[in-house]
Amino acid sequence: MTFLEYAPALESTGLLNLKEHYGLFISGEFVDGRGTAFETISPATEQTIALISSADDADVDSAVVAARLAYDTVWSTMSGRDRGKYLFRIARLVQERARELAVAETLDNGKPIRESRDVDVPLVAAWFFYYAGWADKLDHAGLGANPSSLGVAAQVIPWNFPLLMLAWKIAPALAAGNTVVIKPAETTSLTALLFAEILQQADLPAGVVNIVTGDGATGRALVNHPGVNKVAFTGSTAVGREIARSLAGTNKKVTLELGGKAANIVFDDAPIDEAIEGIVNGIFFNQGQVCCAGSRLLVQENVHDEVVERLKARMATLRVGDPLDKNTDVGAINSAAQLARIEALSAAGEAEGAERWSPPCELPQNGFWFAPTIFTNVSTSHRIAREEIFGPVLSVLTFRTPAEAIAKANNTPYGLSAGIWSDKGSRILAVADKLRAGVIWANTFNKFDPASPFGGYKESGYGREGGKHGLAAYLSPAAPILASASPAPAAPATALPAPALPASRRKRVSK
Ligand SMILES: NC(=O)C1=CN([C@@H]2O[C@H](COP(=O)(O)OP(=O)(O)OC[C@H]3O[C@@H](n4cnc5c(N)ncnc54)[C@H](O)[C@@H]3O)[C@@H](O)[C@H]2O)C=CC1
Numbered sequence: 222m223t224f225l226e227y228a229p230a231l232e233s234t235g236l237l238n239l240k241e242h243y244g245l246f247i248s249g250e251f252v253d254g255r256g257t258a259f260e261t262i263s264p265a266t267e268q269t270i271a272l273i274s275s276a277d278d279a280d281v282d283s284a285v286v287a288a289r290l291a292y293d294t295v296w297s298t299m300s301g302r303d304r305g306k307y308l309f310r311i312a313r314l315v316q317e318r319a320r321e322l323a324v325a326e327t328l329d330n331g332k333p334i335r336e337s338r339d340v341d342v343p344l345v346a347a348w349f350f351y352y353a354g355w356a357d358k359l360d361h362a363g364l365g366a367n368p369s370s371l372g373v374a375a376q377v378i379p380w381n382f383p384l385l386m387l388a389w390k391i392a393p394a395l396a397a398g399n400t401v402v403i404k405p406a407e408t409t410s411l412t413a414l415l416f417a418e419i420l421q422q423a424d425l426p427a428g429v430v431n432i433v434t435g436d437g438a439t440g441r442a443l444v445n446h447p448g449v450n451k452v453a454f455t456g457s458t459a460v461g462r463e464i465a466r467s468l469a470g471t472n473k474k475v476t477l478e479l480g481g482k483a484a485n486i487v488f489d490d491a492p493i494d495e496a497i498e499g500i501v502n503g504i505f506f507n508q509g510q511v512c513c514a515g516s517r518l519l520v521q522e523n524v525h526d527e528v529v530e531r532l533k534a535r536m537a538t539l540r541v542g543d544p545l546d547k548n549t550d551v552g553a554i555n556s557a558a559q560l561a562r563i564e565a566l567s568a569a570g571e572a573e574g575a576e577r578w579s580p581p582c583e584l585p586q587n588g589f590w591f592a593p594t595i596f597t598n599v600s601t602s603h604r605i606a607r608e609e610i611f612g613p614v615l616s617v618l619t620f621r622t623p624a625e626a627i628a629k630a631n632n633t634p635y636g637l638s639a640g641i642w643s644d645k646g647s648r649i650l651a652v653a654d655k656l657r658a659g660v661i662w663a664n665t666f667n668k669f670d671p672a673s674p675f676g677g678y679k680e681s682g683y684g685r686e687g688g689k690h691g692l693a694a695y696l697s698p699a700a701p702i703l704a705s706a707s708p709a710p711a712a713p714a715t716a717l718p719a720p721a722l723p724a725s726r727r728k729r730v731s732k
């Protein structure tokens with residue numbers, strides 16, 4: 222079924238006016254890609270929404286050339302204050318088109334509309350507002366006076382938060398004075414292309430942001446393009462590792478935000494009602510397709526039975542189904558491939574002896590669905606306790622002492638996030654101090670704020686996004702010019718004048 226046949230069902234929303242075919246966004250215009258176009262479908266129905274262009278190597282090259290030209294001629298020479306005005310304008314336009322963006326995101330990704338509407342899209346606007354404020358304050362980014370932008374940033378993003386990850390990448394890059402070529406994930410390119418329309422509405426100078434759609438081959442061509450100065454990637458640890466390897470020995474600055482296997486630690490003195498909500502939010506938000514999901518529940522042994530019983534009762538209230546229904550709690554899995562991964566790991570959990578439970582729920586016939594699932598009797602050696610499932614599947618382990626909780630929480634190759642639930646602030650601080658995780662929530666989970674740095678240790682990647690750390694990832698310190706004790710030799714009379722450098726790249730002479 223084509224989108225046009227499917228469209229009447231959406232007309233009731235009165236919001237979406239999608240095209241049948243979306244091109245690449247290069248130098249401020251939509252252009253056809255030279256690769257083979259592909260369909261983007263609704264994971265909740267498997268119906269086609271639109272046809273998306275695919276960028277080949279030549280298209281990627283055009284996008285990088287456009288970004289370089291915009292960097293050299295417009296963006297790196299513009300004042301921070303003026304760059305900030307564009308970011309503010311983008312944030313306002315995101316707010317104006319918020320309902321449309323939320324519906325499109327839910328349609329293309331499968332996440333509940335309640336999340337797109339109340340979390341993803343408001344945070345997108347918040348990210349642009351936040352970094353708009355930074356654009357004329359780069360001297361305070363922690364890199365000394367007059368830090369310089371890097372040049373062209375290549376950004377590759379995943380499908381779990383399509384528009385939000387785009388904002389996490391583009392907003393700090395632009396605020397710092399870089400230009401961008403970004404590649405959305407192949408299953409969720411739609412909202413990036415609606416965002417391109419917003420860039421046109423905002424009159425952002427051509428080439429400052431370019432969007433190339435396609436699969437992993439497009440991403441590979443982009444990150445390896447010699448005209449790129451900075452690479453920012455969010456996605457699987459396997460691809461992150463490949464990117465790190467392929468960029469070793471180049472002078473590209475790299476940030477990688479990869480997988481996770483977060484421990485959500487519940488002590489026996491925790492506020493249990495709040496903890497149950499935090500556990501549910503930690504693993505069922507966005508169907509658990511979240512790199513920082515609280516996928517391992519570590520619960521103190523003496524409250525294990527009570528917590529599991531209350532958790533199951535709460536899970537039985539979750540509504541699974543149509544993501545466009547505002548009462549839905551758990552939507553569709555993003556793709557058939559992701560569903561297959563979740564099913565395979567869950568089957569491995571059962572085969573290894575863990576006890577599996579899901580509330581009774583009727584799943585839709587078409588589309589990609591997985592019921593909220595909890596595994597008890599899990600041991601640390603089980604695959605479901607070690608590997609990222611990236612689905613609505615919780616593995617429950619127990620501990621007796623804080624030391625055991627810390628040891629189990631850190632017993633993972635990942636180090637992205639963790640949660641601690643306890644009534645005692647001193648205990649929370651003492652445990653947090655020993656957890657090897659980049660983000661630690663206390664008596665809450667899955668809270669995001671643009672001012673707060675986000676990123677991991679170990680196989681969860683390196684670098685931080687958000688806050689001034691996220692800004693610094695797109696800057697380099699001004700090169701110091703050392704004052705000489707003896708006077709500098711006079712320039713020969715015939716010397717040519719030095720070429721004028723853009724203001725942001727001029728070096729400061731130390732006093
Ligand atoms: N950290 C996170 O937020 C995410 C983690 N994942 C994890 O990865 C698993 C697999 O999901 P996938 O969609 O296959 O992730 P992936 O890492 O293959 O895809 C993420 C992005 O990277 C691009 N890509 C793929 N290969 C590339 C390459 N060689 N060079 C440059 N870009 C490339 C993709 O087109 C997509 O835009 C999931 O089950 C989950 O465990 C997936 C998505 C997001």
Ligand code: BAL
Nearest residue numbers: 381455511512513514
């Ligand atoms: N990649 C940042 C949001 C998440 O998946 O946890």
